[in-house]
Amino acid sequence: MSExxxxxxxxxxxxxxxxxxxxxLLGLLAQNAELGYAELGKKxxxxxxxxxxxxxxxKHSGVIRATVALLDxxxxxxxxxxxxxLETSNWETTRRVLDMSAFPEIEEIHTVAGDTAMIxxxxxxxxxxxxxLLSKFHQLDGFKGVRTFIAxxxxxxxxxxxx
Amino acid sequence: MSExxxxxxxxxxxxxxxxxxxxxLLGLLAQNAELGYAELGKKxxxxxxxxxxxxxxxKHSGVIRATVALLDxxxxxxxxxxxxxLETSNWETTRRVLDMSAFPEIEEIHTVAGDTAMIxxxxxxxxxxxxxLLSKFHQLDGFKGVRTFIAxxxxxxxxxxxx
DNA sequence: GTTGAAAGGCCCTCTGC
DNA sequence: GCAGAGGGCCTTTCAAC
Numbered sequence: 001m002s003e004x005x006x007x008x009x010x011x012x013x014x015x016x017x018x019x020x021x022x023x024x025l026l027g028l029l030a031q032n033a034e035l036g037y038a039e040l041g042k043k044x045x046x047x048x049x050x051x052x053x054x055x056x057x058x059k060h061s062g063v064i065r066a067t068v069a070l071l072d073x074x075x076x077x078x079x080x081x082x083x084x085x086l087e088t089s090n091w092e093t094t095r096r097v098l099d100m101s102a103f104p105e106i107e108e109i110h111t112v113a114g115d116t117a118m119i120x121x122x123x124x125x126x127x128x129x130x131x132x133l134l135s136k137f138h139q140l141d142g143f144k145g146v147r148t149f150i151a152x153x154x155x156x157x158x159x160x161x162x163x
Numbered sequence: 164m165s166e167x168x169x170x171x172x173x174x175x176x177x178x179x180x181x182x183x184x185x186x187x188l189l190g191l192l193a194q195n196a197e198l199g200y201a202e203l204g205k206k207x208x209x210x211x212x213x214x215x216x217x218x219x220x221x222k223h224s225g226v227i228r229a230t231v232a233l234l235d236x237x238x239x240x241x242x243x244x245x246x247x248x249l250e251t252s253n254w255e256t257t258r259r260v261l262d263m264s265a266f267p268e269i270e271e272i273h274t275v276a277g278d279t280a281m282i283x284x285x286x287x288x289x290x291x292x293x294x295x296l297l298s299k300f301h302q303l304d305g306f307k308g309v310r311t312f313i314a315x316x317x318x319x320x321x322x323x324x325x326x
Numbered sequence: 327g328t329t330g331a332a333a334g335g336c337c338c339t340c341t342g343c
Numbered sequence: 344g345c346a347g348a349g350g351g352c353c354t355t356t357c358a359a360c
Contacts, residue, residue, distance in 0.1 A: 018239060026239065029232035033196065036336065047346050052338070065233040069192035073323040075226045076181060076189065081273070083246070083282055085312075101319045104326070109319040110244070112312040119246055119312060123323055149248075149275040149282060156264045156272040160236040160286055163267070199353065210328055215355070 018063060021046065022054060023162035026063065029055070030161055033067045078105065078123040080130055081151040085116040086137060093142030094118065105133060116147070181226060184209065185217060186325035189226065192218070193324055196230045241268065241286040243293055244314040248279040249300060256305030257281060268296060279310070 018026070024044050028035060037048040037055070044051065058064045073081060088094045097118060100106055108121035124130045130148070137146055181189070187207050191198060200211040200218070207214065221227045236244060251257045260281060263269055271284035287293045293311070300309055 023239070026232070026234055030234055031229070031231060033230045033232045037338095038336080048336090049338080049340095049347085050345050053344085056338095061238070062235055063238045065235050066194070067196045067230065067232050068194060068322065069189070069196045069230050070228040071189055071193055071323045071325065072225055072228050075224070076186070076323060076325045078323055078326070083273075083275070098318050104324040106319065107321055107323065108317070110246075110314040111316045111318070112246070112314050114310075114312045116312065119314070125326065147277075149277045149279065151273040151275050151282070153274045154271070155261050155274070156269065158270055159231065160234045160239060160241055160270065161267040162234065162239045163241070163288065200355090201353080211353090212329090212355080212357095213327055216327090 018058075018162070022058060022063075025051065025054060026058065026162040029064065029067075030159055073123050077125050080124045080126060081154065082122050082124070082130055083149045083151070084120040084122055084134070084137070085147040085149075086118040086120065087115075087144035087146070088117045088140075089142045089144050093140055096140055096142075097137070100136075103133070105129065117144075181221075181325070185221060185226075188214065188217060189221065189325040192227065192230075193322055236286050240288050243287045243289060244317065245285050245287070245293055246312045246314070247283040247285055247297070247300070248310045248312075249281040249283065250278075250307035250309070251280045251303075252305045252307045256303055259303055259305075260300070263299075266296070268292065280307075 021044055025040060028040060028043060037051045040046075040051045040055075041048045046054075055064070073079065086097060088097065094111065094117060097120075098109060101109065105124045106120055106122050108119075110119045111117065112119050122130065122133060124133060130150075134146060134148065137143060184207055188203060191203060191206060200214045203209075203214045203218075204211045209217075218227070236242065249260060251260065257274065257280060260283075261272060264272065268287045269283055269285050271282075273282045274280065275282050285293065285296060287296060293313075297309060297311065300306060
């Protein structure tokens with residue numbers, strides 16, 4: 001085995017690895033992705049190019065899924081947040097719900113264990129808009145039941161943080 | 164009333180207003196905040212300085228809460244996602260739960276209508292770590308009950324989108 | 327709001343350690 | 344894998360329309 005091959009192996013093994021410095025960077029970027037590499041370097045005792053290298057690797061490996069603008073729901077005309085628990089009688093119905101990802105008021109779709117089948121996070125303009133969305137669920141073949149929990153207040157809302 | 168005052172009024176009224184072009188920009192930035200102003204301008208038929216002006220206003224007015232890196236939960240060692248419904252017997256207990264925002268595994272805390280009091284979104288390293296977190300809830304004075312829904316699959320997960 | 331241009335800063339790469 | 348220096352792109356601002 002050549003030296004080159006060993007180097008490749010080592011590099012390949014390193015992919016997907018996240019060390020303590022990476023976690024520090026991820027924590028900072030998860031809160032504010034507008035920080036410059038120089039500033040990130042100061043906070044992590046690294047040089048700007050070193051930070052750049054790490055961030056590039058974290059993006060390419062998918063640890064950083066995307067960099068996005070977080071919008072204020074109420075300020076874009078979506079003042080009603082609700083969690084919808086859906087019971088479906090078969091997978092084909094579940095499949096149809098997943099196809100509803102195109103609805104902009106649906107933010108999250110999870111399948112869950114327990115006596116419900118799916119949990120959706122939805123944000124609508126009004127109670128009427130929520131009712132309209134719920135009526136669409138009722139119309140689905142294989143629909144068994146739904147329970148809706150309307151959020152009165154949101155005290156924390158963020159994405160995944162590193163350990 | 165002077166002309167100047169009327170101008171000020173008009174400017175002030177414009178704050179917090181979000182027109183169709185703003186919504187287009189917000190939709191693009193909510194998916195990918197790394198787009199340049201020139202590119203955003205092409206997609207919205209605006210010049211780069213005009214885009215810059217709008218985005219600055221949207222950030223300053225809080226419509227854009229922040230620009231953040233979205234992390235992949237499983238790739239940062241948080242493979243278990245769960246929704247926790249908490250019943251508390253009084254507001255003081257609710258207050259104590261809100262103070263748990265410091266826990267990095269807690270991503271969201273909402274108070275809700277319906278026969279539960281709070282919904283939490285939590286992402287832990289393992290079932291054991293979830294159990295440990297749940298035990299902390301049980302230890303709270305005023306704790307009434309908890310129901311946990313473990314996500315098996317996540318098919319959609321994004322932030323608020325403009326209308 | 328647009329165009330055009332200019333200044334500054336930051337990204338990104340390259341090289342050497 | 345990390346630090347220092349350079350080219351170049353893009354942001355950001357300012358004019359004039």
